[in-house]
Amino acid sequence: MGEFKVHRVRFFDYMPSAIRTMAFNSQTERLAVARADGAVEIFNFNDNFFQEKVIPGQDGRATEALCWVGHRLFSAGLNGEITEYDLENLRPQYTVDAYGGPIWTISSNSQGTQLAVGCEDGTVKIFAILEERIQFQRNLNRHKGRIISLCWHPSSAQIAAGMTDMIKIFDAETGHATRRLLVDRAMGASKNKEVVVWSVGYLSDHTIISGDSAGKVQIWNGLTGTLVRTYLVTKWDVLVLSVSKDESSVIAGTSEGTVIQFQFISSTVDQHDKEWVRTRTFRNHSHDVSALAHTDTAVVSGGMDTQLVVRPLLDKVEKNTQESALRKIAFPHRSLVGCAKKAGLLLFQFPDRLELWKLGESEGHVCLMYPYFVCRFLQGEDHICCSALSACGGWLAYSTVSSVRLYRIQYNNTISINKVGTLARACSRQPVHLLCASDDGKWLATANTDCEIHIYNLHKMKLHCMVPVYNSCPTTIAIHPVTNNLISVHADQQIFEFSLVQKEYTQWSRRLQAQGLLSLWLERDTPITHITFNPKNPDHIILHDTYMFCIIDQSLPFPELNAVLWNQMTLKSLPVSQRIGQSHAFKICKSFQHLMCVSLLEDLSLVVVERPLLDIMSQLPAPVRQKKFAT
C-alpha cells in the first residue's frame, strides 16, 4: 500500500501555560479556563469537551480569577484590572482599573447585579454590573492586609473574605466587618509563618468553608463565628475550593496535586445529624492544583502541570461507559504547526513568536534531519491567535486580537522578508475558528463555533453554499486537491465528505454514515486537528489526533462493527495474499506521540512533529517533595 520516509521532528519547544483558575457556567455547560500567560479557553462540555474558543493572552495580564455572570465572562488579575470578554469576537471587550492594586479574586452575587473584587490594598470593592459595562459602587471597610479570596452568601447580604491569619464576614450593605474568624497557623516549625486563606466558600445555611496554606480545610458556623471542624488534608497548601450547586459536596485542591472531596452526609440511617465528612481523594495531577470546578456530575481540576482533568463522579454517571471515563486534556485542540509541503518548511506558533524551520533532505533510506532555523517573527504584547504558511513557503500570515499580518518571503542565498500589509479585523457574528482554501485557489471554506461551515467561491467572490449543520463542532476541515470535496471531522469524531460542486454529501460519506464508525474510533478522547492528502494517491485522507495518525483509504471497505480497528501489526504478519481479505479503510499508526502535526511533503516523506509529554514535564515548575516508602 505505501512506504513512507519519516521526518521525525522533536524540536518544537511547545510549552503549555499553567492553569491559574477556572469557572463553570452550568446554564451553557461551558468551562472557562484562564492560563498563566493570560489566555482564556472555553470548553464545551456538551460537545465532547471540545476547546471551542481561545482568547490569546497578553503580556502582564496575570489573570488570577474568572467569573461568569449569565453569558458574560469577567476576569481580574494582578495587573489591577477587571476585564470583560467579547466571546463573539474572542477578545477583551474592555478593561476597568479597580485602583486597588493587584486583584486576587472576583465573584458575583447570585442575582448577577454586583461584582466584588478582593484587592492588594485590603479593600473589597463592589461594582454594579450594567448592561454593557461595570461601574464602581463602593468599597467595603478596609482591612490592613491583602484580600486573597472572597465569596458571597447566596442571599447577597454578606461577603466572606479570606486574608492572612483570618476570615472576615462583611455586611454587603453597610460595608462593616461583622465577624472575624481567626485561622490557626501551622503547628511546629512553621508557627511563625502567617497562614494565608487561599479560598473560601459560603453556604446558604451560613456555613463557611475555608482552605489555607497550612494545609487545612475548616468548617465554620458563620452566624456564631465559631469553628466547627478542622481537616488537615496536606502538608502543603490547600489552594482552591469549589462548592457544588446543591451545596452537598465541596472539593479542595492541594499543592500535592490531590483533590479531596467532602460531602454533607449523615452517619445515621434516618438522615439527621448531617455533617461534613471527608470522602474521596483524587490523584490526577503531578503538580499543584490551583483551579477547580464542581459540576453536577464531575470534578474538574487544573494547575501547574497544565493539564485539564475531568473526573466524573461515579455515583452521578453510569459506570463503565464513555460518560464515566477520566478525561485529561493536555494539548490544544487546534494545530500550532504549519507545513509548506512544496518547500519542506515548518512554521511553529508560540504565543509571542513564530519560528520558521527548513527540513533537511534525505539520502536514500536514511532521513538526515538536519533542520535549520530560518527566522523568527517576534510579536509584541498581544499574543498570536493563529498563523498560516503557504505550500510554497513564500507567504506567511498571522493574526492577533487586533490585526492580521501578511508577509512575503523570498529564499535565494539569503532570505528577504517583506511585510505586505495589515488587515483590520472584521467583526463577525460567531468566531470563525477554521479556514482552508483549495489548492487551485477557487474555493474557501470556513467553520465557526456555531457548527456552520460556509463555502465561498473565490473566483466569483461570493458565498457558494452552506454545508448542512451537524450539531457537533468541526475540529478540522480540508478541501481535496483533486475532487474538491470538503472533508470535515467533528468534536464527536464523526467524519463527513461534502462535494462542493454537487453541493451535497458524497456517496462515500453516506455509506460511512450508514455503516457507522467503530466505537474505538468514536471513543478516542483527543480531536482530529489536521487533515492532509497524498499527491500520488487521491484515495488517501491522512489525519491525526494526539496519539495516532491514520490514513483512510477511500478505495477500501469500511471495517465491520466487530472488526479490529488497529490491524496494521496483524496485517504485517500475514502473507501478502491474505492481507486483502482483512484490510479495511482505516490504517492507523501509533508509533509516534504526542503528535502536534502530521503532514505529507510533495516528495512523499511524512513529517511527524512530536512533543512528548515528558519533555513538557521536564520544564514545569518544581513539584512538592513527597516522601515515599523505600525511596
Added chain:
Amino acid sequence: ETAARLSSSKTAGIEKPAESFTLSLESSDDEAPEEVTFEDSKAAALRSMKQALDTARREKQLLKEKRRKRQELFQEQKKRKLLSADVLEEIDSASSNLKGKYTVTTVKERTLASFQQQVAEEFIRSRLYGPGTCRTTNNEMLSLQNKKGWNKSAAVQFVKKDWGTFRTSLRLMTRGSLLQLLQSSWCNVSSKDKKLKKEKKDFIFS
C-alpha cells in the same frame, strides 16, 4: 505593493451576506520580523537574561528612591507648619527665576502598577516555592515514578542524558556540528527511542 481592494457583491438568494475584506499597505510602527542565525539567537538569549537582571535592579532602585522620597516628604511636612509663610515668599520670588530652567516630567503610571504586580507575584512565589516549602525537581519526581511504576525503569537522569539542555544546545549549534550529531546519535537520547531506532525508520502500511 499597490493596495488591492477585494470586495464581495450581494449574494442572491442566500441570507448571510459574504464579508468584504481589504488588503492594503499601511504604514505602521510595528517591527519587521527578525532574521536570526544560530549565533544571533544565542546572543539574544544572553542579552534578554541581562536585560531581566537590569530590570530587577532598576525596580529595586525605584523602590529605594520611592522610600527615600516619602521619608523626605514626611520631614518636609513636619517643617512646613513653621515655615509656611517664608516658603511661600521664597516660592513667589523663585518662580520667576525658574522659568525655562525646570522641566516637568510625567511619571509613568505603569511603573507603579507593574511594581505592585511584581510584589504580588513575589508573594505567591515565596509562599509556594520559597524556603520551607519542601519542593523537589521534576527529574526526581519522574525518577521516583519510574522506580515505583509497573514497568520499573532507571532514574530519569540516567535514561535521558542531557536532560533539558539537549534542546537548547541543539538550537545553538552550528549547522555542521548539528549534522554530525544527528548522523551519529539522533535517537540515542532515551531507551525508548533506542528501541524505535532499531526498527526500520521507514513506515510501511499494509
